[in-house]
Amino acid sequence: MDYKTKPTSREELRGIARFIRKLFKCKNKYRFDVMDAFERIPSVIPAVTCLVVEDDEIEGDIPARCVPDFEGHYTIEVKSSIYDGAAEGIGGYRAHILHEICHAILCLLGFTPILDRAFKNNELKPFESMEWQAKALCGEILMPYEETEGLSVRQIRYLCHVSRESAELRYNNYRKPEPKTPLERRARQWF
Numbered sequence: 001m002d003y004k005t006k007p008t009s010r011e012e013l014r015g016i017a018r019f020i021r022k023l024f025k026c027k028n029k030y031r032f033d034v035m036d037a038f039e040r041i042p043s044v045i046p047a048v049t050c051l052v053v054e055d056d057e058i059e060g061d062i063p064a065r066c067v068p069d070f071e072g073h074y075t076i077e078v079k080s081s082i083y084d085g086a087a088e089g090i091g092g093y094r095a096h097i098l099h100e101i102c103h104a105i106l107c108l109l110g111f112t113p114i115l116d117r118a119f120k121n122n123e124l125k126p127f128e129s130m131e132w133q134a135k136a137l138c139g140e141i142l143m144p145y146e147e148t149e150g151l152s153v154r155q156i157r158y159l160c161h162v163s164r165e166s167a168e169l170r171y172n173n174y175r176k177p178e179p180k181t182p183l184e185r186r187a188r189q190w191f
């Protein structure tokens with residue numbers, strides 16, 4: 001399920017990612033400490049609270065969720081098995097948690113749903129999809145753009161503590177040939 005929101009670009013999200021890393025005083029050049037952000041978020045961003053919940057409190061295979069109270073506050077609920085896995089350093093689980101934090105941050109920055117109706121996955125254009133925006137912001141925070149340029153998939157995985165899929169996505173983004181036309185350049189921002 002996805003929602004339409006105001007459009008953004010990969011470049012804008014990259015700027016937000018740099019700001020978020022600074023906000024959480026991330027000292028490591030590569031690895032963003034998701035567990036530290038999870039613990040400290042109410043003191044850094046008072047409109048967001050993070051909670052660990054029992055696995056059966058969230059239905060199905062949904063690892064975590066961001067629950068708005070519609071008064072400007074967001075609660076990130078994370079299944080305890082996902083929290084434990086993330087604390088042990090499983091890259092995909094770290095990303096699940098940060099993805100939900102990104103949803104809250106983007107909403108606070110005004111990227112809220114602009115239509116009541118929900119859309120199916122991949123029905124919206126990437127740049128106006130809340131799901132794409134959260135995924136892209138999460139990736140940019142976990143794998144800083146300039147720092148990971150020129151690194152191998154293994155290096156990205158190891159240095160940034162991310163899953164193989166995330167590292168491959170980032171790696172392949174660098175290998176795309178330069179866009180030749182203004183249209184290609186615009187289209188590139190969406191992916």
Ligand SMILES: [Zn+2]
Pocket residue numbers: 099103131134
């Ligand atoms: Zn999401």
